[in-house]
Amino acid sequence: MAAAAAAVPSGGVHLLYPRPWFRNLRSTARSLSVIAESSRIHHAEELSSTAETPEPPTTTITVKNAAPYYPKRGQMVELVCESLAYKGKGLCKVDGTGFIVMCDRALPGEKFIGRVTRKKDNYAEVKKVKSISPHWDLVEAPCEYASHCGGCKTQDLLYEAQVRSKEQQVRELIVHVGKFSNKDLEYHGIMKPIVPCDIQFHYRNKMEFSFGTKRWVPEELLQQEFHEPNIYPLGLHAPGFFDKVLNVNKCLLQSDPANKVLAAIQDIWRNPEFSLSPYDVHSHLGFLKHLMLRTGRNVDTGQPELMVNFVTSSYQPELLKPLVDKISTFPNVVSIMNNVNTSVGNTSVGEQEHTLFGKPTIMESLRGLKFQISANSFFQTNTHQAEILYKLIEDCYCLKGDGSEIVLDLFCGTGTIGLTLAKKAKHVYGFEIVDQAVTDARRNANLNGICNATFVQGDLNKIGDNFGEYFPKPDLVITDPNRPGMHMKLIKFLLNLKAARIVYVSCNPATCARDLDYLCHGVPDKNMEGCYKLKSIQPVDMFPHTPHIECVCLLELQ
Numbered sequence: 145m146a147a148a149a150a151a152v153p154s155g156g157v158h159l160l161y162p163r164p165w166f167r168n169l170r171s172t173a174r175s176l177s178v179i180a181e182s183s184r185i186h187h188a189e190e191l192s193s194t195a196e197t198p199e200p201p202t203t204t205i206t207v208k209n210a211a212p213y214y215p216k217r218g219q220m221v222e223l224v225c226e227s228l229a230y231k232g233k234g235l236c237k238v239d240g241t242g243f244i245v246m247c248d249r250a251l252p253g254e255k256f257i258g259r260v261t262r263k264k265d266n267y268a269e270v271k272k273v274k275s276i277s278p279h280w281d282l283v284e285a286p287c288e289y290a291s292h293c294g295g296c297k298t299q300d301l302l303y304e305a306q307v308r309s310k311e312q313q314v315r316e317l318i319v320h321v322g323k324f325s326n327k328d329l330e331y332h333g334i335m336k337p338i339v340p341c342d343i344q345f346h347y348r349n350k351m352e353f354s355f356g357t358k359r360w361v362p363e364e365l366l367q368q369e370f371h372e373p374n375i376y377p378l379g380l381h382a383p384g385f386f387d388k389v390l391n392v393n394k395c396l397l398q399s400d401p402a403n404k405v406l407a408a409i410q411d412i413w414r415n416p417e418f419s420l421s422p423y424d425v426h427s428h429l430g431f432l433k434h435l436m437l438r439t440g441r442n443v444d445t446g447q448p449e450l451m452v453n454f455v456t457s458s459y460q461p462e463l464l465k466p467l468v469d470k471i472s473t474f475p476n477v478v479s480i481m482n483n484v485n486t487s488v489g490n491t492s493v494g495e496q497e498h499t500l501f502g503k504p505t506i507m508e509s510l511r512g513l514k515f516q517i518s519a520n521s522f523f524q525t526n527t528h529q530a531e532i533l534y535k536l537i538e539d540c541y542c543l544k545g546d547g548s549e550i551v552l553d554l555f556c557g558t559g560t561i562g563l564t565l566a567k568k569a570k571h572v573y574g575f576e577i578v579d580q581a582v583t584d585a586r587r588n589a590n591l592n593g594i595c596n597a598t599f600v601q602g603d604l605n606k607i608g609d610n611f612g613e614y615f616p617k618p619d620l621v622i623t624d625p626n627r628p629g630m631h632m633k634l635i636k637f638l639l640n641l642k643a644a645r646i647v648y649v650s651c652n653p654a655t656c657a658r659d660l661d662y663l664c665h666g667v668p669d670k671n672m673e674g675c676y677k678l679k680s681i682q683p684v685d686m687f688p689h690t691p692h693i694e695c696v697c698l699l700e701l702q
């Protein structure tokens with residue numbers, strides 16, 4: 145494994161000379177409109193539960209000199225990938241027409257044949273059928289599943305090229321969805337260079353695998369190798385399928401102790417003597433749904449500690465006993481949990497939780513504080529890079545440190561950001577929807593002897609006009625929403641609140657760009673005026689080899 149990891153160079157992104165393709169990424173107007181359009185689709189998908197939030201603006205751009213082009217479903221096209229865009233998809237143009245085509249797993253510079261699978265008004269999606277010449281910055285992907293697994297999409301792209309592309313995506317979204325001028329971003333130093341992740345494998349502290357009844361074998365492997373498609377899989381979902389699972393014996397993104405546990409479970413769970421059946425998502429029969437592995441750290445010894453969580457459709461501990469007996473002998477396993485989820489949905493959060501071995505939580509430390517993590521609580525999944533992210537947040541907000549300031553921590557999860565600020569603040573008020581996370585946040589405050597933090601359970605998409613009565617006017621607002629971004633009610637609240645500074649931490653640059661636009665430029669059709677000035681945007685790579693991008697943005701009241 146060490147050799148495999150070494151094949152991918154680390155860090156150093158700012159020292160490399162940009163390749164010609166990167167300069168070409170001063171993209172044409174047309175490609176930008178597609179990226180903006182992509183973000184609109186994204187919102188439509190993800191905001192279905194928050195119907196009142198308007199979709200982000202799309203950029204209407206006239207395409208100069210583009211011949212009309214009407215690809216048909218099933219048509220084969222030869223393409224060259226220009227750059228990476230939304231969800232890490234390759235952005236290509238049909239030669240001579242400028243028509244935009246998006247392709248999963250096409251990487252910059254790659255020439256390939258694609259089959260049109262989906263057609264929209266102004267772009268199409270293709271599936272790569274054959275690669276003609278490889279992409280620039282090709283490296284050998286160390287993981288055997290890299291070209292099929294839905295987790296990593298860009299393992300075979302040089303890490304420096306991955307982060308350059310992420311930085312460029314953020315810039316384009318901020319300009320075209322957020323409506324900030326590229327010139328301002330450059331000349332006022334608003335757009336900061338991306339912070340790469342210097343650990344590019346084994347960085348995830350949490351992985352969730354699914355048990356399945358249908359093993360997914362990629363088309364190209366069906367012919368090449370001997371496969372036993374009837375063997376039940378335990379692994380990751382095939383991209384786009386909720387009922388097909390790619391069997392995975394080892395994942396290079398999770399810790400070594402977690403991989404040892406995964407391998408041990410793979411070895412024995414199909415043994416007919418144990419009568420363990422995978423849950424069938426169609427018939428709703430079967431027992432084993434998911435296997436969640438979380439890696440923490442014993443804060444006294446520094447040794448990894450592992451939580452193994454079996455998600456099952458019913459409570460039958462006697463069935464799990466052979467697995468528990470085996471993995472409880474592993475020195476790092478300190479907790480074996482069973483979440484029982486009787487619903488037909490795919491979620492791993494159980495209605496009941498049982499401790500089968502050891503303790504119900506594991507420990508982790510972040511910015512000098514201790515955190516107790518339960519099976520279902522949110523915790524930053526890359527602990528190493530979270531240290532760097534939180535330091536950036538700390539540097540960004542510049543609390544005076546005299547204990548006079550009030551901090552509002554929105555979407556606080558288990559309270560990690562707020563608690564790391566508490567020592568410098570007068571009081572921290574955290575709001576979070578998940579009950580268990582709020583319980584954890586309170587426990588974490590106690591664990592660290594922090595008395596000036598209050599955590600409240602509540603839905604920030606449903607705040608009433610009296611929301612501001614729950615806390616004194618804050619000097620600083622931290623907002624860290626999940627992928628759909630902030631609801632319009634919350635935007636409106638923040639525009640009326642007029643806190644001196646907002647630090648917006650985002651895991652989705654498209655919704656982040658939309659919300660920054662609202663906070664800075666207002667929402668004309670709601671008669672809301674913007675009152676913030678964007679001071680900085682700092683992209684951070686928390687998840688190498690995946691399309692995910694984190695950003696820390698500082699806004700100041702104008």
Ligand SMILES: C[S@@+](CC[C@H](N)C(=O)[O-])C[C@H]1O[C@@H](n2cnc3c(N)ncnc32)[C@H](O)[C@@H]1O
Nearest residue numbers: 522555556557576577578603604605624625626
């Ligand atoms: C990206 S996480 C941030 C967590 C935390 N700030 C941290 O750094 O660990 C987003 C959090 O928002 C919470 N959340 C999602 N929707 C919410 C809502 N409508 N109201 C309140 N909290 C919500 C999620 O449960 C999750 O804990």
